[in-house]
Amino acid sequence: MKLLVLLNALVTRLLFVLHSLIGVWRVTEVKKEPKYWLLALLNLLLCLETGLTLKFKKGKGYKWFSPAIFLYLISTVPSLWLLETHRETQFCSNETEQTWENISNREDFNQLKESTPKNEGADHHIIESARVFVSQLSTVCETVWTLGLHQTFLLLLIIGRWLLPIGGEITRDQLSQLLLMFVGTAADILEFTSETLEVENVRHNHALVYAILCVWTWSMLQFPLDLAVQHIGCKLSVSSTRVPTLLLYRHSADLWNIGISLFIQDGPFLVLRLILMSYFKVINQMLVFFTAKNILVVMLQLYRLIVLSLDFRASLQYLPSSRIGGVSCCPCEPNDTTLPPSNWDTDMRECTAIPLEDSPVPSEYQ
Structure with a gap:
């Protein structure tokens, strides 16, 4: 098993390095300058991370964050930026298509x-x-090459996250949820870049191209994170004056998922698409459709946030004021000495159910 873990860790990082080198090679072919081979030195960071992971973590992953995915982004994104900003070869001629x-x-x-x-x-x-x-x-032609590098880049992010050995903080069920989220995220990101950068009016506006690439780069930062599927868990000695902290402990995965959607992906995509349509007068059928899709996702995420807040507020009403005002834990782990000994279970780490509005309040809480 240990040999398989080490093999998966090495093979995945080798795939990352190989794809990054292909991107650097395409940049040197387009720019016709050997100095761009210096971009390959960014892979030394990934090699250093590989050695440290194999030595100290035995090839396994880290908690909440994947350094290998992050360093893969660092080594590949600059090459894609250079290819996208090379305006002279972005449109294929009949000769190159043939x-x-x-x-x-x-x-x-x-x-x-x-x-x-x-x-x-x-x-x-x-x-x-x-x-x-x-x-x-x-x-x-470079349009085919650039699109192919974008597609393989996103596919390798998903496949690489699947092949990388999981750490002790994330389960296989959480990993499967994360991969399914990444598939939908990657499709939306690819559609965002191909839909906007392929417009000729956008391509001739350097400032607009840079803005699109900045938003694209910002959206890629969600791939190294595992926060959207992991719960932080409850902590003891949390005061009542830190109700937002209690909410974060109880719904950490949902809140991170909402935050990633609003501030990293759908929110920035919506803002940029609205700017394209209103200020730059770039309007087409697909742009209008995906703008409506982003609006719908943002509204649903805000609705989800309101539902979680109201549910959490309702659950706090069943906690006695003595428990809320004093030194207590979050609502999912009892630690008050007023509770009967039968409610204490040292083997149970999961959250106990909070009484609903139609359920009678236990006598010990009255």
Whole structure:
């Protein structure tokens, strides 16, 4: 089992490094300047994190945060920024599109096979075939390359988070929930970039392109976080003057999920799309649809926040004032000495049920 954990940790990080190097290679091909290979040095941070994780954590993950995913973002996002801001090659010509179609054509490889002497063997044929394939890939227009790097980037974030060994603070059930959330998030992020940056009027406005890329980069910061599926849990000695803290302890995962949606993804996406439609007069059918979708999501998240607040406020009404005013714990763990000994269960760590409005109040609370 330990060997499998180490193998998963190494293979996942190697995939991250490989994809990052492909992005750096595309930047050097587009810019025609070898100095951009210096971006590959950012992978040294990921190599350092790999060594520290293998030594101190035995390959397992950390609590609430994934340094490997975060460093993968750092090493890949600059390359995508440079590719997106290279305006001269963002629109494919017919010649480059025809080249992309010819990559899968077998005639090129058949001609290569006929021109290769038989005495050179199969190894030389494989090497030459790979060389021709790579040379043809380098002629593909940058729109195809950039979109492909965006797609593989998001897929690797999801697959990598799945392959990375989980830490002791997150369960497999929580990990499955997190991955399902990431799938929907990745689809929305990809739609956001492709829908906005492909508009020609937007592409010619440098300030607008930078604003879109800033919002895109900000939205990517949610991938290293595991807060949306993990509960902080209850703490002892929480005073009644810290009711928001009690609410955070009880509904931590829901509140983080709402906060991520409002301040990292749907909220910024909505603001930028409204600016595009109102100020820059960029209006199309898909933009209007996704703007309405963001408005609906923001409204539902705010409604969810109000429901959680009202439910928490109603649950506090059943706690005696002596428990709320003095030294007590959050509503999900009894620690008051006025409770009968039968209610004390040292083996139980989960929250006990709060009486509903239709349920009778226990005699010991009266």
